[in-house]
Amino acid sequence: MNFSKTINSGVFIAIVGIVLFSAKAVLVKLAYQYNVSAIHLLLFRMLFALPFYILIAFYVKPQNPNIIKKVDFLWIVLFGFIGYYLASYFDFLGLQYIKAGLERIILFVYPTLVLLISKIVFKTIISLKQLLAILITYFGVLIAFWGELNFESSNVILGGFLVFLSALTYAIYLVGSGWLIPKFGVVPFTAYAMIVSTICVLIHYLVIDRTSIFEYSYQVYVLGFLMAVLSTLIPSFLVSLAIKKLGASNFSIIGSIGPISTIILAYIFLGEKLSFLQFIGAFVVILGIGIVSSKKMKLK
Structure with missing residues (x-):
């Protein structure tokens, strides 16, 4: 297989x-206008997507069943719990206190966390190219969101801390999925992980909440369905495929484009205006993405 074509297709799929995935923050903010709780909204997101994942898990078998051990299924349970339950729940909670733009700048510290975790666990080497791409993309993100930073409110600090926990748990998931995907295949692994996450959310609701979920306006359920399909089902498979093609570390760097897409979506659907600095930041982030996707990038 031509490596440059693999890299280019991987970058496109990742973007x-x-x-x-970035549209999720906008959909969540729209849903919060109807006074829905974080756990209810997360439950709608997961339950609407669950039938699709069950069908996929039933019909698509693991890619390399001969090398799969029983302990690998326990790892799936762990990473499903961490990656799409804890990470999503912390993120949904954080979005109750901070704007979508500020959520993105905090959430996208996860590339650094991925590289750090990979170095600690797998003794990987952070190349100069990866370091350069990280510096450029993070600089672009900081420029784009400079006007969003405001730590005068304690609620903003709490929201920022919750979103940081989301970034940390998502980084752990990315690292773990990087070595499990070759065993199970992209589609089965993602389906298994999402089923586990849905079960975790359901248990959370039944044990801690148990208030009625049938008293909201129809807009809440529509937004929940859109989150399930457009911001969960489809991108979860695309992200897993991109990780397979590029590796967790390189994918995490490309992930820095997320805040820029959130700016654009927030402008369209939430009425947030783009400033000159945000346009400059978008350009700098795209420059960083160009470095990551160049032909000399190595596949893991």
Whole structure:
């Protein structure tokens, strides 16, 4: 297989998946206008997507069943719990206190966390190219969101801390999925992980909440369905495929384009205006993405 074509297709898949995932923050903010709780909204997101994942898990078998051990299924349970339950729940909670733009700048510290975790666990080497791409993309993100930073409110600090926990748990998921995906395949692994996450959310609701979920306006359920399909189902497979093609570390760097897509989506659907600095930041982030996707990038 031509490595440059693999890299280019991986970058494209990663960008589409990241943009769709980024739409989640906008959909959540729209849903919060109807006074829905974080756990209810997360439950709607997961339950609407669950039938699709069950069908996929039933019909699509693991890619390399001969090398799969029983302990690998326990790892799936762990990473499903961490990656799409804890990470999503912390993120939904954080979005109750901070704007979508500020959520993105905090959430996208996860590339650094991925590289750090990978170095600690797998003794990987952070190349100069990866370091340069990280510096450029993070500089672009900081420029784009400079006007969003405001730590005068304690609620903002709490929201920022919750979103940071989301970034940390998502980084752990990315690192773990990087070595499990070759065993199970992209589609089965993602389906298994999402089923586990849905079960975790359901248990959370039944044990801690148990208030009625049938008293909201129809807009809440529509937004929940859109989150399930456009910001969960489709991008979850795209992200897993991108990780397979590029590796967790390189994917995490490309993920820095997420905040820029959130700016654009927030402008369209939430009425947030783009400033000159945000346009400059977008350009700098795209420059960083160009470095990551160049032909000399190495596949893991």
